[in-house]
Amino acid sequence: MPGPAITxxxxxxxxxxxxxxxxxxxxxxxxxxxxxxxxxLQSAAEMGYRPNIIAAALSRRRSSIVGIVMGELSNxxxxxxxxxxxxxxxxxxxxxLLFTVPPGQEADAALPMLRQxxxxxxxxxxxxxxxxxxxxxxxxxRSAVLFNRTAAGxxxxxxxxxxxxxxxxxxDNVAGGHAxxxxxxxxxxxxxAFVAGRPDTxxxxxxxxxxxxxxxxxxxxxxxxxxxxxxxxxxxxxxxLDLREADGIFFANDILALGGLDAxxxxxxxxxxxxxxxxxxxxxxxxxxxxxxxxxxxxxxxAMVARTVDLLRARLAGETDGPxxxxxxxxxxxxxxx
Amino acid sequence: MPGPAITxxxxxxxxxxxxxxxxxxxxxxxxxxxxxxxxxLQSAAEMGYRPNIIAAALSRRRSSIVGIVMGELSNxxxxxxxxxxxxxxxxxxxxxLLFTVPPGQEADAALPMLRQxxxxxxxxxxxxxxxxxxxxxxxxxRSAVLFNRTAAGxxxxxxxxxxxxxxxxxxDNVAGGHAxxxxxxxxxxxxxAFVAGRPDTxxxxxxxxxxxxxxxxxxxxxxxxxxxxxxxxxxxxxxxLDLREADGIFFANDILALGGLDAxxxxxxxxxxxxxxxxxxxxxxxxxxxxxxxxxxxxxxxAMVARTVDLLRARLAGETDGPxxxxxxxxxxxxxxx
DNA sequence: ATCGTGATTGCATCCGCATGCAAAGCCCCT
DNA sequence: AGGGGCTTTGCATGCGGATGCAATCACGAT
Numbered sequence: 001m002p003g004p005a006i007t008x009x010x011x012x013x014x015x016x017x018x019x020x021x022x023x024x025x026x027x028x029x030x031x032x033x034x035x036x037x038x039x040x041l042q043s044a045a046e047m048g049y050r051p052n053i054i055a056a057a058l059s060r061r062r063s064s065i066v067g068i069v070m071g072e073l074s075n076x077x078x079x080x081x082x083x084x085x086x087x088x089x090x091x092x093x094x095x096x097l098l099f100t101v102p103p104g105q106e107a108d109a110a111l112p113m114l115r116q117x118x119x120x121x122x123x124x125x126x127x128x129x130x131x132x133x134x135x136x137x138x139x140x141x142r143s144a145v146l147f148n149r150t151a152a153g154x155x156x157x158x159x160x161x162x163x164x165x166x167x168x169x170x171x172d173n174v175a176g177g178h179a180x181x182x183x184x185x186x187x188x189x190x191x192x193a194f195v196a197g198r199p200d201t202x203x204x205x206x207x208x209x210x211x212x213x214x215x216x217x218x219x220x221x222x223x224x225x226x227x228x229x230x231x232x233x234x235x236x237x238x239x240x241l242d243l244r245e246a247d248g249i250f251f252a253n254d255i256l257a258l259g260g261l262d263a264x265x266x267x268x269x270x271x272x273x274x275x276x277x278x279x280x281x282x283x284x285x286x287x288x289x290x291x292x293x294x295x296x297x298x299x300x301x302x303a304m305v306a307r308t309v310d311l312l313r314a315r316l317a318g319e320t321d322g323p324x325x326x327x328x329x330x331x332x333x334x335x336x337x338x
Numbered sequence: 339m340p341g342p343a344i345t346x347x348x349x350x351x352x353x354x355x356x357x358x359x360x361x362x363x364x365x366x367x368x369x370x371x372x373x374x375x376x377x378x379l380q381s382a383a384e385m386g387y388r389p390n391i392i393a394a395a396l397s398r399r400r401s402s403i404v405g406i407v408m409g410e411l412s413n414x415x416x417x418x419x420x421x422x423x424x425x426x427x428x429x430x431x432x433x434x435l436l437f438t439v440p441p442g443q444e445a446d447a448a449l450p451m452l453r454q455x456x457x458x459x460x461x462x463x464x465x466x467x468x469x470x471x472x473x474x475x476x477x478x479x480r481s482a483v484l485f486n487r488t489a490a491g492x493x494x495x496x497x498x499x500x501x502x503x504x505x506x507x508x509x510d511n512v513a514g515g516h517a518x519x520x521x522x523x524x525x526x527x528x529x530x531a532f533v534a535g536r537p538d539t540x541x542x543x544x545x546x547x548x549x550x551x552x553x554x555x556x557x558x559x560x561x562x563x564x565x566x567x568x569x570x571x572x573x574x575x576x577x578x579l580d581l582r583e584a585d586g587i588f589f590a591n592d593i594l595a596l597g598g599l600d601a602x603x604x605x606x607x608x609x610x611x612x613x614x615x616x617x618x619x620x621x622x623x624x625x626x627x628x629x630x631x632x633x634x635x636x637x638x639x640x641a642m643v644a645r646t647v648d649l650l651r652a653r654l655a656g657e658t659d660g661p662x663x664x665x666x667x668x669x670x671x672x673x674x675x676x
Numbered sequence: 677a678t679c680g681t682g683a684t685t686g687c688a689t690c691c692g693c694a695t696g697c698a699a700a701g702c703c704c705c706t
Numbered sequence: 707a708g709g710g711g712c713t714t715t716g717c718a719t720g721c722g723g724a725t726g727c728a729a730t731c732a733c734g735a736t
Binding site: 005050051052053054055057058063065068072073074076078079080082083086087090095096097098099100112113115117118142233237258259261262263265267268277285286289290291292 | 342343388389390391392393395396401403410411412414416417418420421424425428433435436437438446450451453454455456546571575596597599600601603604605623624625627628629
Binding site: 355356357358359362369371393394396397398399653 | 683684685686687690691692693
């Protein structure tokens with residue numbers, strides 16, 4: 001028997017005031033005499049009253065809950081994101097309702113649920129949102145921000161001006177790819193290779209594009225290319241085996257790079273960085289471990305999280321500008337694999 | 339302007355029936371003629387109607403939301419737990435509302451929030467719940483299950499019979515510690531050491547107890563002991579440096595063991611397993627990586643998650659037996675560090 | 677044709693809080 | 707003393723569904 005939680009009415013009766021006053025005492029900016037509010041808040045504290053958020057959500061048509069849909073949590077980059085995100089969201093007065101979608105699946109599957117829960121907004125990370133899903137969701141005024149992802153069709157001409165795009169916060173992957181090429185080249189590497197992750201992710205594609213463009217800009221031949229198909233240690237390990245020719249490998253992210261590093265060292269007998277330089281992307285905790293000392297491009301997660309929350313706030317406050325695509329710079333972290 | 343979601347009333351009017359019927363059509367077991375229900379469900383699908391869970395929660399006094407409070411997500415064991423837990427919870431019709439508490443802090447801090455959201459139940463993992471917090475929460479009929487943790491005072495005499503204890507699901511850490519000792523001994527190791535993690539966690543303590551008891555039972559001297567103070571790679575790395583004497587080290591969990599392994603190999607020049615055997619606990623993905631090949635005691639996470647959800651279901655169905663403490667066996671996974 | 681019974685509906689209310697609107701209360705000025 | 711304008715309060719109602727209870731209905735039995 002869930003303890004008969006005390007309600008605003010109970011408190012009101014106890015104080016001999018109306019329920020409205022109790023409600024107002026808890027709504028910042030409502031019209032209440034200072035002493036009245038103080039009196040109410042005090043008794044509330046004494047009697048252990050706390051507004052029922054469910055009821056408030058129903059009445060106010062705003063839940064203060066934001067959905068987070070995550071694809072795989074197996075890439076260590078995401079737990080860190082999740083941790084920071086829940087923290088920041090909480091500080092901003094939101095609670096995250098967590099949805100996970102099977103890796104490789106689109107976030108769309110979670111949309112119906114999200115609607116049912118009437119979340120105020122949704123942040124999608126480690127998964128993508130189809131253009132149709134986005135249109136559907138944004139279509140009736142809800143907001144969404146893609147984290148570490150780019151909206152499907154973001155680069156396309158405004159031909160599809162009719163379909164709204166979600167906001168997105170990510171780091172500048174193209175510039176990152178560019179920096180990766182420069183770093184490898186600066187080390188004298190010339191037989192470069194790129195290892196792609198999941199082919200349908202903007203992260204992998206943009207990083208590759210930046211990498212290729214940098215080489216092209218220098219008049220150098222395009223890099224070798226391996227398709228891991230997936231952002232996993234195993235996939236990185238597997239495809240590295242095919243990269244005997246390369247003397248400089250840029251992996252689409254750290255987890256792939258770690259797998260590759262182990263393959264190079266333990267299976268292929270190649271020394272890193274003597275024989276081959278390796279670069280990752282993200283800067284997950286393991287990259288710094290002595291067993292790896294992976295050089296990588298660090299994503300500014302704290303800043304990305306802060307932007308995400310700011311964006312959410314602005315949207316919920318009614319801002320309706322065109323979709324924003326925030327891009328933060330990645331930073332090269334040089335360790336021992338370069 | 340959040341699209342004027344269609345309500346049960348809208349649908350009802352559209353079909354010329356009462357709102358109650360719509361509601362009933364969506365409540366399994368309610369009294370509705372089969373054809374009526376079919377008709378309603380169909381139009382619902384066509385018009386895109388889905389019951390507003392917030393409203394339902396208010397009315398039914400049950401939210402179908404369960405809170406998950408997590409301490410640190412930095413130990414890779416927990417993201418995996420979280421992923422499986424959200425999946426299983428979802429399959430059982432619950433949605434997880436995620437709370438994170440700063441590492442080292444008790445889950446109590448999240449309790450007020452959890453009450454406000456009127457979650458049906460809470461599962462606490464990677465954090466502990468103080469006896470007072472538990473009493474407070476359970477006191478008024480709510481339920482809680484500790485995951486990979488033991489209730490504070492669970493072993494104590496029923497002197498505190500008045501204070502209810504939360505349910506708990508964990509693996510049999512004592513038996514695991516026992517198995518660890520046996521495995522090390524079987525390898526001929528005699529100068530054993532135990533590396534403790536956070537001192538206030540049941541996991542670290544129980545594993546240590548099992549380890550010591552096993553040695554004692556054989557009439558062997560107690561193990562050396564190092565206090566990492568924390569379940570982290572860095573802590574494991576640091577304390578391993580003090581374990582020159584040991585030829586067999588049992589770390590309270592994998593993440594500590596990985597740090598220790600790197601210290602032993604890269605800083606101390608010791609060969610594993612030639613000079614020293616290392617054992618961890620959990621079996622996180624990294625334990626299997628070629629760079630480590632850590633032998634460990636695997637926690638049966640899928641089974642633990644299943645039990646957790648079953649327990650939750652039973653509790654919400656009204657079961658009020660004494661607190662349950664489910665213990666599942668850990669399994670020794672022998673890789674190359676033994 | 678009449679009555680009893682179980683299956684279906686509709687009605688009215690309630691869940692706990694938010695909020696527009698009108699009633700009251702106050703302070704200050706003429 | 708009378709009136710204007712602003713601040714506090716209380717009232718009534720709404721949010722979207724769930725549900726106890728009474729009203730209907732359909733049918734088979736007598």
